Amino acid sequence: MTEPMTLEREDGLAVLTIASPPLNLFDRAMFDALRRHAAALEADPPRGLLIRADGSVVSGGVDVHEFDGLSVEQGAELWRDLLRAVTTIERLPCPVVFAAHALTLTAAFELALGCDLIVAGRSAKFGLVETVVGLTPSMGGPQRIAERAGSGRARELVMTAELFDAETLERWNVVNRVWEDDEVDAQARALARRLADGPTRAHDATKQIVRAWCDDGLAGADSVVPAVSGALFGTEDLKNAVQGFLAKGPKHGTPAHGR
Incomplete structure (x- = not known):
């Protein structure tokens, strides 16, 4: 049986691909693969992760058979299981980029919302359409839309079940960058590679500070900065970059190693 989701690694960058054409539906096999790959990434984190899809759509959503009975x-x-998988991806100590080249519905959209950056093709459309089967999105979508775009937009996306x-x-700050459709894969890979090749310990610190703000506001974020950012002074990347900057200026080009 062909794997519905594949994980490849190359020089610190991991690429998780949704690969169950023609609709890339999230069924039991896809859910199991997501949980399995999320656990593998947590156990052995890469320096960067790109999540993408093969085929003419990113995903047509969840196979409704999974809800029957x-x-x-x-x-x-x-x-509980699926939220755990999304939060595992969300909390990886590295930048995570989701690339949407086409239609991205329900579970795939909610997975995207757990990523640091969402990039998309100009003709891509997104939807949380669970109300068609009497559900509300429950893999973290509404709250993560609210985090990015505000509570009013979250209610609009979910309650109208429209495609956006x-x-x-x-414009609503849900998607970070939009490219021409035929450029999405290459541009997303280049962006994920650049982030993976950067100071990933500093990127993780950024994620921790932003997460503290999301959870506990400005005071919460301020409270974690001394320990989180202070720890960076013990990293090789900071020490080498500081010396490179002092010797050559801001374009010193000192490579980062994630240590």
């Missing part, structure tokens, strides 16, 4: 307890357990284009979501 679930009890209240089984539904709650499903969401990449440029609209860029």
Whole structure:
């Protein structure tokens, strides 16, 4: 049986690919693969992660068969497992980029919202359309839309179940960058590679500070800065970059090693 999601690593950059054409539906096999790969990435974090998809769509959403006949307890357990997978990706100590080249619905969109950056093709469309089966998005979508775009936009995306284009979501601060469709994969790979080749310990510190702000506001973020940023002075990357800057200026080009 072909794996519905593949994980490849090369020189510090990991690429997680949704690969179950034609619709890349999130069914039991896809959910299991997501959990398995998230655990592998947590156990052995890369320096950067790109999440992308093969085929004409990123994903047509969840295979509705997965919801048929679930009890209240089984539904709650499903969401606990899937939220755990999303938060595992979200908390990786490295930059995570999600590339959407086309239609991105429900579970795939919620996975994207757990990433640091979402980049998209100009014709890509996004939707949280769970109300069509009497659900609300439950892999973290509403709260992460609210985090990026505000609570009003979160209610709009979920309650209307409409599709929104990449440029609209860029204006709303949900999508970070929009490129021409045929450029998305190459541009996303280049961006993820550049981030992976950078000072990944500093990138992790940025993630921790921003997460502290999301959880506890300005005071919460300020409270973690001394320990989180102070620890960077013990890294090889900072020491080498400081010496390179002093010797050659801001364009010193000192390579970072993630240590």
